[in-house]
Amino acid sequence: MADDPLDAFGGADFKGISEDELAAAGFGTEPCSDDSFSDDSADFGDDIAAAGFGNVFDPEVGKSSGGNTNLEMVFEIPVRLCAELGDTTISIKDLMSFGPGSVIELQRLAGEPANLMVNGVLVGKGDVVVVNENYGLRITELISAEERVRQLAQ
Numbered sequence: 001m002a003d004d005p006l007d008a009f010g011g012a013d014f015k016g017i018s019e020d021e022l023a024a025a026g027f028g029t030e031p032c033s034d035d036s037f038s039d040d041s042a043d044f045g046d047d048i049a050a051a052g053f054g055n056v057f058d059p060e061v062g063k064s065s066g067g068n069t070n071l072e073m074v075f076e077i078p079v080r081l082c083a084e085l086g087d088t089t090i091s092i093k094d095l096m097s098f099g100p101g102s103v104i105e106l107q108r109l110a111g112e113p114a115n116l117m118v119n120g121v122l123v124g125k126g127d128v129v130v131v132n133e134n135y136g137l138r139i140t141e142l143i144s145a146e147e148r149v150r151q152l153a154q
Contacts, residue, residue: 080119085108
């Protein structure tokens, strides 16, 4: 066969599959024509409708029986908050040699602000403080929403 339809799928990798097996799996051997994907080519019935989404910021849209809006439901979602003192990269050999009393040097200067992370995303920086015998973070800088979106794109 000069124009083997299997050549379009990588040739020899698909040579062990017969045309009958391809057809049974829903793959035709004829090239697609422009009209093969028209709206009239399939019968979806009358159960198909466009999806409608309300405005989550509109207080009148999506009110529950309790009077809460969709946005108020988002406020109850837990997030992981973390203060990152610093980081470093080491070899597995060095990691395996650690024991009690080992000191790990981080890539951050003493006194430099710690990163405030929410779900792994940098949202601010702050100074480490002690509050009632617990560590805390005094926020000194918040990252703008635009900068956070840029970080996510990387």
